[in-house]
Amino acid sequence: MKNIWPELSYKDGKATYETLQLYTQVLGKIKLAILPWANHSRNTTLHITTFGLSTQTIPYQDFNFQIDLDFVAHQLRISTSKGETMQFALYNLSVSDFYKQVFDLLHELNIDVNIMTTPSEIENPIPFEKDEIHATYNPIHANNLHHALLCIQSVLMIFRKDFTGKASPIHFFWGGFDLSMAFFSGEKAPHHPGKIPGLPDWVLQDAFSHELMDFGFWSGTETVQEPSFYCYIYPEPELFHAGEILPEQAYYNKEIGQFLLPYSAVQESDHPNELLLDFLKSAYKLGSNLANWSDDLYTADKNYKNEYN
Numbered sequence: 001m002k003n004i005w006p007e008l009s010y011k012d013g014k015a016t017y018e019t020l021q022l023y024t025q026v027l028g029k030i031k032l033a034i035l036p037w038a039n040h041s042r043n044t045t046l047h048i049t050t051f052g053l054s055t056q057t058i059p060y061q062d063f064n065f066q067i068d069l070d071f072v073a074h075q076l077r078i079s080t081s082k083g084e085t086m087q088f089a090l091y092n093l094s095v096s097d098f099y100k101q102v103f104d105l106l107h108e109l110n111i112d113v114n115i116m117t118t119p120s121e122i123e124n125p126i127p128f129e130k131d132e133i134h135a136t137y138n139p140i141h142a143n144n145l146h147h148a149l150l151c152i153q154s155v156l157m158i159f160r161k162d163f164t165g166k167a168s169p170i171h172f173f174w175g176g177f178d179l180s181m182a183f184f185s186g187e188k189a190p191h192h193p194g195k196i197p198g199l200p201d202w203v204l205q206d207a208f209s210h211e212l213m214d215f216g217f218w219s220g221t222e223t224v225q226e227p228s229f230y231c232y233i234y235p236e237p238e239l240f241h242a243g244e245i246l247p248e249q250a251y252y253n254k255e256i257g258q259f260l261l262p263y264s265a266v267q268e269s270d271h272p273n274e275l276l277l278d279f280l281k282s283a284y285k286l287g288s289n290l291a292n293w294s295d296d297l298y299t300a301d302k303n304y305k306n307e308y309n
Helices: 010-034 039-044 095-108 139-160 201-207 263-267 272-290
Strands: 052-054 058-060 063-070 075-080 085-089 171-173 178-188 210-218 228-234 251-253 258-262
Touching: 010 039, 010 058, 010 063, 010 095, 010 139, 039 201, 075 095, 085 095, 139 178, 139 210, 139 272, 210 272, 228 263, 228 272, 258 263, 258 272, 263 272
Parallel strands: none
Antiparallel strands: 052 063, 058 063, 063 075, 075 085, 171 178, 178 210, 210 228, 228 258, 251 258
């Protein structure tokens, strides 16, 4: 089968990724302002579609609307249940311009919403309406990231299907700009200390109220300057960091307390889906064994090992 996983580069795509993160925060904060709070903030996340990222349906007065970031047509689009559609192109837009145009369209559609314009989970944030610094939208980088997210989502769906416990949807968090999915043991967790810049402690304490393992992907950070898959467990068992997981390119990053697998290892593999499943399943096996999670929570591959090399 042809490898359809696109190449990604944090160095080359960084400016676009940083701008897109702020675009997605505008959309996420609109959901946050309108929808009632749900546990673990799941109702505020974005979702992968065939063309990009979407808020999905947002109820408002006597109709519904949806906002989509289209990385195929390279535009933002707002549509309503009344049959109205409005859009604008994403090229050469600062965050300030993006913010203004989104709210201009909402006003034309008779949608009145106010958001907190300070970005979340970002150090030294610039309010959206004042941010002229982040203004890069490279259509190739945006399109490649979208195709990567589609590939990753497909593998996460396979991994998720055999977990019988409480699990989150596969969703895109606009705060950390990551695609994520969590498994829960069913047991309560210790009180989380919080302390993430731009994020109230109570939000973290809600998110980590129960024991969990989180699996996901991000396009890179200043700490980890390459697109990477990640896995962490909360609370972390004493020997988790010293464990060995598959594939050989995976490693534990002590600075952030997570197992990581470079995206490039998967993208360059002859068996990318299987390589990523190796990472996910072996990380789960390590964490769940050390944390004494019930064996009944994962019904497939209980004796999982690499079967394709």
